Amino acid sequence: xxxxxxxxPPQPWAFPEPERHTLSNGIELLAYxxxxxxxxxxxxxxxxxxxxxxxxKEGVAALTARLxxxxxxxxxxxxxxxxxxxxxxxxxxxxxxSGLGVDLDVPKRRLGEALDLLQQALGEPVFPEAxxxxxxxxxxxxxxxxxxxxxxRAAREFIAxxxxxxxxxxxxxxxxxxxxxxxxxxxxxxxxxxxxxxxGMTVVVAGDLSGVDVRAxxxxxxxxxxxxxxxxxxxxxxxxxxAADAARIVLVDRPGSVQSELSVGCAGPDxxxxxxxxxxxxxxxxxxxxxxxxxxxxxxxxxxFTYGIRSTFRPRRRGGxxxxxxxxxxxxxxxxxxxxxxxxxxxxxxxxxxxxxxGIDYISKTAPGRYAxxxxxxxxxxTMALDGMSTDFTTETLLAMxxxxxxxxxxxxxxxxxxxxxxxxxxxxxxxxxxxxxxGRGAVTVVPN
Amino acid sequence: xxxxxxxxEKTLPNGLRVVVSPDTSVPNVxxxxxxxxxxRHEAPGRTGFAHLFExxxxxxxxxxxxxEHFTRLMAEGGRLNATTWFDxxxxxxxxxxxxxxxxxxxxxxxxGYLLDAVNQANLDNQRDVVKEEKRQRYxxxxxxxxxxxxxxxxxxxxxPYHHPTIGSMEDLDAASLEDVHAFFRxxxxxxxxxxxxxxxxxxxxxxxxxxxxxxxxxxSAEPRRANHDQLEPITSPVRFERHDxxxxxxxxxxxxxxxxxxxDYFAASLALDAIGGLTTSxxxxxxxxxxxxxxxxxxxxxxFVDGVSLGFVILDIADGQDPDVVxxxxxxxxxxxxxxxxxxxxxxxxxxxxxxxxxxSLASQEERADAISxxxxxxxxxxxxxxxxxxxxxxxAGQVQAVAQQWLQPQNRAVVxxxxxxxxxxx
Numbered sequence: 001x002x003x004x005x006x007x008x009p010p011q012p013w014a015f016p017e018p019e020r021h022t023l024s025n026g027i028e029l030l031a032y033x034x035x036x037x038x039x040x041x042x043x044x045x046x047x048x049x050x051x052x053x054x055x056x057k058e059g060v061a062a063l064t065a066r067l068x069x070x071x072x073x074x075x076x077x078x079x080x081x082x083x084x085x086x087x088x089x090x091x092x093x094x095x096x097x098s099g100l101g102v103d104l105d106v107p108k109r110r111l112g113e114a115l116d117l118l119q120q121a122l123g124e125p126v127f128p129e130a131x132x133x134x135x136x137x138x139x140x141x142x143x144x145x146x147x148x149x150x151x152x153r154a155a156r157e158f159i160a161x162x163x164x165x166x167x168x169x170x171x172x173x174x175x176x177x178x179x180x181x182x183x184x185x186x187x188x189x190x191x192x193x194x195x196x197x198x199x200g201m202t203v204v205v206a207g208d209l210s211g212v213d214v215r216a217x218x219x220x221x222x223x224x225x226x227x228x229x230x231x232x233x234x235x236x237x238x239x240x241x242x243a244a245d246a247a248r249i250v251l252v253d254r255p256g257s258v259q260s261e262l263s264v265g266c267a268g269p270d271x272x273x274x275x276x277x278x279x280x281x282x283x284x285x286x287x288x289x290x291x292x293x294x295x296x297x298x299x300x301x302x303x304x305f306t307y308g309i310r311s312t313f314r315p316r317r318r319g320g321x322x323x324x325x326x327x328x329x330x331x332x333x334x335x336x337x338x339x340x341x342x343x344x345x346x347x348x349x350x351x352x353x354x355x356x357x358x359g360i361d362y363i364s365k366t367a368p369g370r371y372a373x374x375x376x377x378x379x380x381x382x383t384m385a386l387d388g389m390s391t392d393f394t395t396e397t398l399l400a401m402x403x404x405x406x407x408x409x410x411x412x413x414x415x416x417x418x419x420x421x422x423x424x425x426x427x428x429x430x431x432x433x434x435x436x437x438x439x440g441r442g443a444v445t446v447v448p449n
Numbered sequence: 450x451x452x453x454x455x456x457x458e459k460t461l462p463n464g465l466r467v468v469v470s471p472d473t474s475v476p477n478v479x480x481x482x483x484x485x486x487x488x489r490h491e492a493p494g495r496t497g498f499a500h501l502f503e504x505x506x507x508x509x510x511x512x513x514x515x516x517e518h519f520t521r522l523m524a525e526g527g528r529l530n531a532t533t534w535f536d537x538x539x540x541x542x543x544x545x546x547x548x549x550x551x552x553x554x555x556x557x558x559x560x561g562y563l564l565d566a567v568n569q570a571n572l573d574n575q576r577d578v579v580k581e582e583k584r585q586r587y588x589x590x591x592x593x594x595x596x597x598x599x600x601x602x603x604x605x606x607x608x609p610y611h612h613p614t615i616g617s618m619e620d621l622d623a624a625s626l627e628d629v630h631a632f633f634r635x636x637x638x639x640x641x642x643x644x645x646x647x648x649x650x651x652x653x654x655x656x657x658x659x660x661x662x663x664x665x666x667x668x669s670a671e672p673r674r675a676n677h678d679q680l681e682p683i684t685s686p687v688r689f690e691r692h693d694x695x696x697x698x699x700x701x702x703x704x705x706x707x708x709x710x711x712x713d714y715f716a717a718s719l720a721l722d723a724i725g726g727l728t729t730s731x732x733x734x735x736x737x738x739x740x741x742x743x744x745x746x747x748x749x750x751x752x753f754v755d756g757v758s759l760g761f762v763i764l765d766i767a768d769g770q771d772p773d774v775v776x777x778x779x780x781x782x783x784x785x786x787x788x789x790x791x792x793x794x795x796x797x798x799x800x801x802x803x804x805x806x807x808x809x810s811l812a813s814q815e816e817r818a819d820a821i822s823x824x825x826x827x828x829x830x831x832x833x834x835x836x837x838x839x840x841x842x843x844x845x846a847g848q849v850q851a852v853a854q855q856w857l858q859p860q861n862r863a864v865v866x867x868x869x870x871x872x873x874x875x876x
Contacts, residue, residue, distance in 0.1 A: 001512055001562070002661060005554050007525055008547030010476055036474050039809045078738065081729045086794065088801035107805050134741055141744045141768065144696035148591040259581070259589045291507070292520045301516060304577025307585050327585050329577075358524035365526020369543050372475045373812045 013368045013398070015391040016377060018204075021215045023223035025198040030381055030390075031214040032206040037374035040111050040207035041103070042118065043382035047200055048099040048233045049317075051168045053191075058168070059175015060183055060191045063135055065093040065100055067188055069117075070131040073124040077131050080117070089114045091121065096173060098235070098317045098386040100196065105375065108208055112217050119221040122196065127188040139180050143172075150261035150327065150426045153252055153449065158263045162246045162321070162422045169240040169316075197227030202385035206378035235388070239319020242267060247420040248442035249337075253429035254449050260333040260427030261326075262309070264340060268322035268416050270315040271387060278400035279412035280313035282359035286409075287311045287347055288324055289362075294343050295324065305332040309340070313416075317387060322416055333427055334435040341441060345419050350410040359409075364398050452835040454817065457652035458825075461660060464640025464668045468821050468831050469655035470647045472814060478549035478648035481541040481818035482556060483826040485673060486636035488616070489535050489609030489755050497616015498624055500533035501579050502632055506540065507531070508571040511562035513555055515571060522552060528815075533614050536754050536827060543815050546649045550658055556644075557662040560637060567629050576621055583615045591695045592867050599761060602689045603703040603863035609677065609755045638670030639663055643826040647818040677756030680705050682861040689863075692870040697744070698766040700776055701865040704857055706760045709752025710828045716844050716852040717760060718750040722799035723791045723849070724782065724857070725762045729798060731782045732762065742770045742778070754827050760857065772866060780859035787858050790850030804838055 018030040053060050069084070069091055071077040084091055087110045093102040102122060106114040146152035156172060163170035174180075203222060205214050271277045288295040288311025299305045309326030324344060328336040351359075371377050371394075381391050421441065425432070429446045437444040457469045488499050509515035522529050522542055529542030529552075540560075542552050587593040597613045604611045644663065646655040682705050707713035725732040725748030732746035744765040751759045764779060766772045791799070810816045811834060824833035 001558055001665070002554065004512065005550035007551050010526065010545035010547055013476075034474075036472075037812055039805055039812055078729065078734065082794065082798070085727055085729050085798040086801055088805040090802075090805060105805060105809060107808060134738070137741070137767070138744055141697060141765070145591070148694075148696045150589060257589060259584045261589075290519055290523055292516045297516075300578055301574065304574045305581065307578055307582040327581070327589065329581055329584070358520065361526055362523045365545050366528055368475050368545070369477045369526075369528060369814070372477070372814065375809070375812070 010365055015371060015380070015394045018381065018391070019214070023219045025223055025225055027198045027222055028202045029215060029218050030202065030204045030385070031209060032204070032377050032381065033209040034206060034374055034377060035208050035210065037207040038108055039105050039374060040108050040205060041105050041374040041378035042115070043204040043378045044102040044118065044122065045202050045382045045386045046100040046196065047235055047386055047388065048095070048195060049236050050095070050097055050173055051236060052195060052233055053168070056179060056182060057187055058171060058179040059139065060187050061095045061100070062174035063139060063180070063183060064188050064191050064196070065095045065102070066135055067127050067131060068093050068102065068121040068125045070135065071126050071128040072120045073126055074120060077128060083117060087113055089117065091118070097169060101382060101386070108212070111212065115218060116221045119225055123225045123227065125192060127185050127192070129185050132185045132188060136180055136183055139174060140177060143177055143180070147449065150259070151325065154261045154263040154325070154424050154426045157250055157252050157424045157426070157447065158265060158422060161248070161250050161424060162243060162265065164241040164243045167240040193229065194231050195233060197230030198225050199230050199232050202382070204378045204381040204385065206381070207374040235317045237318065239270070239316070246422045249423040249425065249436050249444045251429045251433055251436065251444060251446045252424065252426040252449055253446050254426055255428055255430065257427045258330055259327040260330055260336070260425050260432070262328060262337065262340065263323065263325050263424040264344070265321050265323040265422055266417060266420060268313045268315070268320035270318055270320045271389065271393065275412055275415060276400055277315070278397045279404055279409050281363045281397070282401060282404060283347070283409060283413055284312045285362050286351055286355045286359040287344065294346065295340065298339055298343060299328065299336060303332070305329050305336050311344070330427060330431070333425065333432045334439070337423060337425065337436060337441070338439055341421060344417065347413045348410070348417060351406050353406060356404065356406050356409060360401050360404060364401055367398055452811070452838065454811070454834055456821070456831050456835070458831050459656050461639065461664060463664065463666055465659065465663050466643045466825055467656055467659040468643065468645045468825055469650065469652045470645070470817065470821060471649070471651060472647055473649050475814065476546050476649050477543050477814060478546050478646060478650055479541065479543040479814045479818040480549060480552045480556060481645045481647070481822045482539065482560070483643045483822040484538045484637060485641045485826055486538055487534050487536045488612065488614040490636065491612070494620055494623060495628060496612045496620040497579070497614070498620070498628060498632060499538055500614050500616065501576060501621060501624055502629060503531050503533045503538050504575040504579055505567055505571060505629060506559050506563060508575060509566035510559040511565040512558050515566070518555055518559065522548070522555065525551065527552065535610055535614060539819065539822065541815065541819065549646070549648070549650070550662070553658055553662040557666065560642065561666040563637070564630055564633055567626065569626055572624070572626060572629065576624065580618060580621060583618070587615060592699055594691065595699065595701055595865060595867055598689050598691060598865045599701050599703045599863070602687055602865055603683070603705060603759065604757065608680070610753060610757065610759070634669065635671050638668055639666050640668035641670035641673065643822045645818045645822040645825070647814045647821070676754050679708060680757040682856050683863055685860055687863045688866065690866045690868060692868050692874045695867055695869055697768060698772045698869055699867045700764045700766065700772055701761050702764070702776070702779060703759065703761040703863045703865065704861050706750060706758035706856055707852070708756060709754055709758055710824070710830065712840070712844060712848065713852050714752055714758055715841050716848040717758070717856055719796070719799045719844060720786065720791065720849045720853040720857055721748040721750050721760050721762070722802065723795040724748055724786055727798055727802065731786065732764070732779060735782060736764065736775060736778060740778070742767050742775050772868065776864065783857055783859050787850070787854045790853070791846050796846050796849070800842060803841055807838055
């Protein structure tokens with residue numbers, strides 16, 4: 001073989017700059033012109049808090065989003081679906097703890113027609129009785145599907161254990177069987193009338209915009225939308241409260257499981273955290289972001305217990321979580337939990353120079369490729385807008401990363417990782433409950449699947 | 450809109466086909482290799498081996514330490530992986546331009562000199578990892594075996610697509626170091642591989658770098674066998690039932706289809722879109738929206754090269770509905786489609802969605818490189834990414850109907866039913 005080639009370092013990179021406009025009705029428009037991207041990605045975001053949902057009507061926000069294109073003032077549900085499909089438009093809507101998002105992808109030449117339909121979905125949904133019934137039934141079936149899937153089941157138990165029971169964040173964002181069953185057409189009409197409107201909304205348009213007057217095209221339809229009486233929701237000022245007994249182990253019992261699904265976590269920062277956000281993407285990578293990161297170097301590459309476990313600092317609008325998720329061979333459950341917690345805590349002692357360099361370089365040098373396509377640019381801009389920020393934050397974070405060292409990473413890690421964990425295991429309780437208790441990592445509670 | 454992504458092609462003396470597609474929009478280069486070996490080449494008793502072998506390609510080679518392929522390239526800003534499928538195995542990384550020669554050097558080292566580093570410990574470890582992958586993706590998932598059952602039901606027992614790429618636990622256990630050596634010698638080599646480079650480089654740079662790092666490898670792979678002849682459709686329905694702890698009944702209605710990259714395959718994919726793939730498809734309109742006897746209906750086509758492709762419809766049966774009744778209604782729609790052919794609106798919709806989906810996949814360098822390698826390796830057609838939409842648009846409603854009549858009628862179906870087990874069955 002020839003000699004190993006030297007690597008020439010890449011040039012610094014910044015997130016693309018958008019054109020910014022304010023439409024006639026106050027919607028903020030961000031337009032990213034990315035030559036060669038023939039599918040245009042449109043992201044509409046409206047910051048909101050799920051705590052506006054009445055306790056007994058949880059899920060109304062998520063199902064409102066799903067019903068937006070299921071019948072409008074001008075078109076039945078089937079007609080609307082056909083209009084989208086004939087123009088090659090993909091439309092989807094959803095909600096999370098930061099707000100409502102309606103996404104659309106469309107070939108460039110159809111952008112104007114697509115925005116017109118988007119406006120109709122956002123502004124003129126009529127929530128036909130038959131579609132409401134169908135979507136409620138579909139969500140109820142989905143809840144059962146989620147119960148059957150170990151990662152979903154683990155996630156549901158994690159939030160129920162970690163957050164205080166009074167917090168909206170402790171329950172599924174799309175509602176439970178009980179709350180969803182109670183939803184009626186009037187609930188959706190009311191929720192839409194009160195909370196969905198142009199105030200506070202941002203529209204991101206990304207793709208090859210040469211020859212397109214985006215401002216005019218967007219203003220012609222989206223800019224003309226008025227919503228009388230829209231209530232603007234201020235995001236929660238405080239992070240959701242952690243449960244007093246969050247530091248424990250919950251075993252979701254699934255007799256006969258060939259694997260145990262693990263979900264381990266503690267509180268984490270949001271993007272406005274004291275000391276800055278830049279350390280956390282790097283820490284996610286170094287601790288659990290690759291087959292040779294700390295967790296998988298042992299649990300996968302040394303022990304062969306897992307196909308792969310990932311750690312990530314996940315910011316919310318306020319507060320966040322540091323989560324580690326993955327599945328392990330059933331008979332390795334106890335040893336895996338023990339090793340995993342030790343590995344996660346080892347970060348408190350610090351990180352090697354190689355780990356620091358590799359983590360910073362991975363996050364910063366992959367950025368041009370991670371944000372090369374219209375949908376990736378639009379998604380990032382939408383995420384930032386929902387968080388009340390701009391993609392300047394993305395660029396600033398990459399810049400701030402360059403000056404991180406091992407001490408800074410260890411300090412950032414210790415700020416959140418203090419050795420108290422919420423541990424959820426979805427697996428066979430009869431085999432592992434006692435041994436998990438003996439780890440001394442907190443009381444073990446067994447709950448049914 | 451005609452597409453004109455630049456395509457430059459050259460074959461090295463050792464048989465390596467190299468395609469370079471310059472794109473300066475991002476200062477990156479995607480390195481993408483397709484090797485003409487997949488689970489369709491596996492010997493009886495060694496299912497899952499092509500995929501297990503792919504894992505070993507990350508465990509070091511003559512000049513690269515175990516795990517270094519991931520750690521070194523990720524630390525240079527690389528995003529990388531590899532996958533195995535019925536027809537082939539691919540290896541790929543997207544790196545900053547200044548690191549693409551390192552990536553090529555590392556690829557050449559493992560594609561040429563893997564056997565210097567393979568050992569029993571690595572084999573045993575990756576065997577364990579792959580078994581956990583199987584448990585995570587198939588065994589510990591509701592309906593996780595649905596597609597595996599589908600392949601086994603719709604294709605004959607001795608056919609290359611009868612068994613899944615993940616293989617069986619018994620066969621994974623049986624894999625030995627001798628198997629690794631024999632497999633590498635037989636299938637790995639520049640004469641059985643395509644290398645595609647997409648990104649911020651010129652054709653001259655790309656060809657020179659390919660020659661620099663891969664030029665010395667001998668044309669070591671055995672000659673390819675011919676693909677199997679086209680399988681005929683099933684002529685009377687076959688059925689497989691699994692009673693399991695699942696939330697609701699789910700049916701897969703599967704069909705043999707014409708081989709990939711033919712007008713008939715494209716027509717079959719449009720037919721399946723109209724039947725069950727679109728959100729306005731016949732099955733969604735009737736079973737999900739109007740009669741509400743199914744929670745969801747989908748349809749998919751998977752193009753293969755070895756004598757047959759696969760099409761299937763998935764029906765999620767709503768609570769309290771009889772799966773036999775829902776299946777009978779789906780069969781009525783298949784019959785009606787074969788009798789009437791697609792409407793103009795169905796053709797327009799299927800083509801419009803296919804266009805967006807294709808342009809969307811070509812939007813990233815990674816997927817573009819993968820599509821180029823695929824069609825160069827399996828179909829000798831490096832220009833495919835530019836011509837596909839024109840070919841699809843040339844398919845007529847008459848062709849779609851003819852294909853549906855031949856391949857997508859009720860009698861052509863293989864049904865895999867995953868049904869909610871009764872209390873007794875669970876016990």
